[in-house]
Amino acid sequence: MSASDAAAMPLILAVPSKGRLQENASAFFGRAGLKLAQGAGARDYRGKLLGVPDVEVRYLSASEIAAQLASGAAHLGVTGEDLIRETLPDVRGQVELLTPLGFGNATVVVAVPQAWIDVRDMSDLDEVAAGMRTRHGRRLRVATKYVNLTRRFFAEKGVADYRIVESLGATEGAPAAGSAEIVVDITTTGATLSANALKVLDDGIILRSEANLVASLKAPWGEGQRAALRTVLGRIAAEERARTTREVRAALPESGTIDLATIAGLHEAELPYGAPRGPEGEIVLRCREAAVFELAGALVEAGARAVTVRRVDYAFAAENPLAERLLARL
Numbered sequence: 001m002s003a004s005d006a007a008a009m010p011l012i013l014a015v016p017s018k019g020r021l022q023e024n025a026s027a028f029f030g031r032a033g034l035k036l037a038q039g040a041g042a043r044d045y046r047g048k049l050l051g052v053p054d055v056e057v058r059y060l061s062a063s064e065i066a067a068q069l070a071s072g073a074a075h076l077g078v079t080g081e082d083l084i085r086e087t088l089p090d091v092r093g094q095v096e097l098l099t100p101l102g103f104g105n106a107t108v109v110v111a112v113p114q115a116w117i118d119v120r121d122m123s124d125l126d127e128v129a130a131g132m133r134t135r136h137g138r139r140l141r142v143a144t145k146y147v148n149l150t151r152r153f154f155a156e157k158g159v160a161d162y163r164i165v166e167s168l169g170a171t172e173g174a175p176a177a178g179s180a181e182i183v184v185d186i187t188t189t190g191a192t193l194s195a196n197a198l199k200v201l202d203d204g205i206i207l208r209s210e211a212n213l214v215a216s217l218k219a220p221w222g223e224g225q226r227a228a229l230r231t232v233l234g235r236i237a238a239e240e241r242a243r244t245t246r247e248v249r250a251a252l253p254e255s256g257t258i259d260l261a262t263i264a265g266l267h268e269a270e271l272p273y274g275a276p277r278g279p280e281g282e283i284v285l286r287c288r289e290a291a292v293f294e295l296a297g298a299l300v301e302a303g304a305r306a307v308t309v310r311r312v313d314y315a316f317a318a319e320n321p322l323a324e325r326l327l328a329r330l
């Protein structure tokens, strides 16, 4: 491929096409002013970002997204951290987890039958497994689709006498069906585990996962794709900054001055438009939502004639921390 071909290639953004991550993911992009436009219908697995050329959206399953970020077939994607850690042999070398998204929360756990009342933790499980091996010549069977996470975790806990039965769905049913003794699976409310008379071991939490925005280090990052990256991540950061902060405007006193630097420092506020030019006038600060009342109080105390606080939709800034962090690694 020539350099000019590479420059014309779009940034590939992989978005969940189904399951519980789908709706949340498109709502997340929508809030950031990135409207996903799917092709002809729900079965068209390609689309665009309205108003952002040079981006191609691909709708894939959450596990396929992890695989495509690993191989470099996609530049950016939304998927569960569980799938990233399960699918990628070298997470740090293959991808950058840019930011957790606050949805798709689930925990990968080791669960055993509730009837095993003496088995409370991994060391109890180790005894059961060793006993099965010596007394019955059989190995404890673990049903899971998280084969790699299971192997790593069991090795860390020193449990070796087991074998994995790969499960592609309804994993929690495996013990009752007789195809495995225990399971490693994901849980959110715990309803599925209870319904199948399973319990989580006390130290059986393998990973707490949520959906993440993930970038591939293996994808071809030409100039066009880097520019598209800055646009996309700039909007995401602008929405996040806006959502987590408040804009505080203060009318400065007619006489005397306010020591804004000290007040801003105390309340971890910024002056996004700089310091006031004269003694009188209006000043704009930005602070964390939780600090709003203290900051407003301090400004009034210091002589401000009026203070207003508001939410903003987007807060853009010259710095693009998400993009810079990734670009520094490419």
Ligand SMILES: Nc1ncnc2c1ncn2[C@@H]1O[C@H](COP(=O)(O)OP(=O)(O)OP(=O)(O)O)[C@@H](O)[C@H]1O
Residues within 6 Å of the ligand: 018, 019, 020, 021, 061, 062, 063, 079, 080, 081, 082, 083, 104, 105, 106, 186, 187, 188, 189, 209, 210, 211
């Ligand atoms: N209660 C939950 N159960 C399963 N996954 C969840 C849950 N909550 C969040 N997730 C996240 O969503 C990801 C995809 O799961 P989901 O069930 O939505 O997809 P799916 O399309 O059904 O995939 P699969 O068919 O492989 O289960 C999970 O790997 C996990 O990161």
Ligand SMILES: O=P(O)(O)OC[C@H]1O[C@H](OP(=O)(O)OP(=O)(O)O)[C@H](O)[C@@H]1O
Residues within 6 Å of the ligand: 169, 170, 171, 172, 185, 186, 187, 188, 189, 190, 191, 192, 193
């Ligand atoms: O702790 P809970 O809130 O009960 O959720 C956990 C269940 O949800 C998921 O299954 P899903 O509904 O995605 O079906 P699947 O196995 O076909 O993917 C997961 O595999 C568990 O079975």
Ligand SMILES: [Mg+2]
Residues within 6 Å of the ligand: 019
């Ligand atoms: Mg599922």
